[in-house]
Amino acid sequence: MRALIENSSPFLIAALLLLLWQLIVPLAKVPQLILPTPLEIIAKIGKSYPLLLADTQVTLLEVLYGFLAAVAAGIPTALCIFYSRVFAKSIYPIMVGLQTIPKVALAPLLVMWFGFGILPKVVISFLIAFFPIVITTVVGLSGLDREMVYLVRSMGASELQTFIKVRLPAALPSIFGGFKVAIALSVVGAVIGEYIAAEQGLGYRQLTANIQFDSALNFAALIFIALCAVATFVAIAALERLFVRQR
Amino acid sequence: MSPIPASTLPLQRAPLPGRPDEARSPRAVSIALEKVTKVYETDAGDDIWALAPIDAVIEAGQFVSIVGPSGCGKSTLLLMIAGLIPVTSGTIRLNGEIVDRPHPQIAVVFQHDLLLQWRRIFDNVLLPIEIKRWGRAQFAKRAEQLLEQVGLAGFANKYPDELSGGMRQRVAICRALVQHPGLLIMDEPFGALDALTREQMNIDLQKLWLTVGNTVVFITHSIEEAIFLSDRVLVMSPRPGRVELDMKIDLPRPRRLSIRSEMRFIGCVETIRQVFERSGILRGE
Numbered sequence: 001m002r003a004l005i006e007n008s009s010p011f012l013i014a015a016l017l018l019l020l021w022q023l024i025v026p027l028a029k030v031p032q033l034i035l036p037t038p039l040e041i042i043a044k045i046g047k048s049y050p051l052l053l054a055d056t057q058v059t060l061l062e063v064l065y066g067f068l069a070a071v072a073a074g075i076p077t078a079l080c081i082f083y084s085r086v087f088a089k090s091i092y093p094i095m096v097g098l099q100t101i102p103k104v105a106l107a108p109l110l111v112m113w114f115g116f117g118i119l120p121k122v123v124i125s126f127l128i129a130f131f132p133i134v135i136t137t138v139v140g141l142s143g144l145d146r147e148m149v150y151l152v153r154s155m156g157a158s159e160l161q162t163f164i165k166v167r168l169p170a171a172l173p174s175i176f177g178g179f180k181v182a183i184a185l186s187v188v189g190a191v192i193g194e195y196i197a198a199e200q201g202l203g204y205r206q207l208t209a210n211i212q213f214d215s216a217l218n219f220a221a222l223i224f225i226a227l228c229a230v231a232t233f234v235a236i237a238a239l240e241r242l243f244v245r246q247r
Numbered sequence: 248m249s250p251i252p253a254s255t256l257p258l259q260r261a262p263l264p265g266r267p268d269e270a271r272s273p274r275a276v277s278i279a280l281e282k283v284t285k286v287y288e289t290d291a292g293d294d295i296w297a298l299a300p301i302d303a304v305i306e307a308g309q310f311v312s313i314v315g316p317s318g319c320g321k322s323t324l325l326l327m328i329a330g331l332i333p334v335t336s337g338t339i340r341l342n343g344e345i346v347d348r349p350h351p352q353i354a355v356v357f358q359h360d361l362l363l364q365w366r367r368i369f370d371n372v373l374l375p376i377e378i379k380r381w382g383r384a385q386f387a388k389r390a391e392q393l394l395e396q397v398g399l400a401g402f403a404n405k406y407p408d409e410l411s412g413g414m415r416q417r418v419a420i421c422r423a424l425v426q427h428p429g430l431l432i433m434d435e436p437f438g439a440l441d442a443l444t445r446e447q448m449n450i451d452l453q454k455l456w457l458t459v460g461n462t463v464v465f466i467t468h469s470i471e472e473a474i475f476l477s478d479r480v481l482v483m484s485p486r487p488g489r490v491e492l493d494m495k496i497d498l499p500r501p502r503r504l505s506i507r508s509e510m511r512f513i514g515c516v517e518t519i520r521q522v523f524e525r526s527g528i529l530r531g532e
């Protein structure tokens with residue numbers, strides 16, 4: 001019983017806050033332009049969901065492409081940093097230096113280079129997700145106990161066997177931690193890309209809603225962005241459960 | 248008991264006490280150390296002598312313990328015997344072959360069990376078989392037997408974090424023995440366990456070893472543990488490590504824990520303690 005109350009309490013609190021929101025807005029005579037009520041937002045979603053779903057599809061694609069590209073480039077980069085001293089001494093410091101540039105600040109340039117399609121958003125998404133993946137992978141690979149390496153070497157393990165049997169599995173929790181950070185950042189990257197220049201997508205929908213003074217639509221798009229973030233995060237967590245034993 | 252100064256008797260070829268020679272495993276590996284040294288270079292560029300030249304011969308099938316103060320280079324020596332780090336000078340031979348990489352017949356047990364958290368106990372035990380590509384199916388039976396011998400028959404499908412420290416270390420020993428090693432190298436394997444568990448592990452290890460009959464090199468801080476388990480104890484000096492005393496332990500096997508209160512056992516302990524006192528590791532009143 002106690003567990004039931006504890007588990008359901010976040011939902012109860014959320015429901016309570018929504019109810020409060022619904023009641024206070026008309027009482028305080030807040031104009032709909034400033035703050036629409038939850039019911040108005042739901043009504044808006046019901047009316048324009050085909051539009052929102054199409055936007056979601058675009059945004060999700062940008063997020064996924066950006067994230068997958070970051071994984072595809074980040075893991076090999078991390079391997080190079082871990083296994084090559086030269087790489088670690090030369091390229092790695094430059095990467096860390098470049099990391100200080102806010103990726104978002106590159107967005108206007110990227111639009112100029114890659115146009116208004118999904119490519120510049122994918123690139124921003126990629127850039128913003130790349131670094132956390134590299135760092136957490138390097139940290140994970142380096143975290144292996146020296147004695148563990150001795151142990152498998154004593155069994156005659158090659159470098160490749162050491163990697164496959166021990167180093168990679170031991171690094172997986174850290175790598176998945178990086179994936180979770182990266183996927184959340186990918187969503188941020190894609191939406192910001194859409195703010196700069198786009199013809200479709202949830203960020204673009206928010207902008208147009210603003211121009212049309214349609215706050216309910218703005219909120220509706222916001223909810224869909226949040227849902228994108230949650231859905232992708234949950235997908236990564238599910239993947240993690242598949243590969244990493246939970247305690 | 249005859250405490251023999253290492254310098255006068257580096258080569259010892261007496262038959263083993265308590266066990267007829269034919270009981271030795273045909274796989275058991277002999278070890279010969281010739282003027283083995285290890286020098287580490289610090290970041291500042293200074294040389295640190297971890298090991299003074301060491302000469303020793305360990306016969307196939309002997310259980311030899313190395314005791315010595317922390318930092319005397321015993322772990323270094325052991326890693327070199329295992330072929331995991333290079334010697335600075337001198338040679339180490341296993342069965343006459345110079346060691347320049349891990350010998351296929353060795354197995355190592357460290358102080359930490361180093362079980363893979365994501366593998367079940369059974370799969371942990373079979374790790375060396377997988378790495379050597381010997382075929383899991385053929386060794387499954389052996390793995391089961393070993394787990395049964397150490398009282399873990401019902402735990403094959405558990406994960407390491409479901410076992411206690413003592414149980415996990417037992418699994419680590421099974422993992423080492425599954426490959427029928429001719430030489431078992433143990434670096435303070437019971438150092439992280441509580442006193443009671445440790446005593447039980449000593450009994451269990453002796454029992455296992457009597458059935459396996461391979462060569463064992465065993466590092467410990469505990470004088471009692473070394474004497475209880477060994478045919479021979481090498482006592483090392485502080486850095487740079489030398490063999491200060493090479494002592495045969497002629498107690499009959501299987502030994503019971505109660506042997507530790509017998510006079511001849513206490514005599515051995517006293518002899519080693521005196522060596523430590525002479526070299527200043529232990530200070531009397």
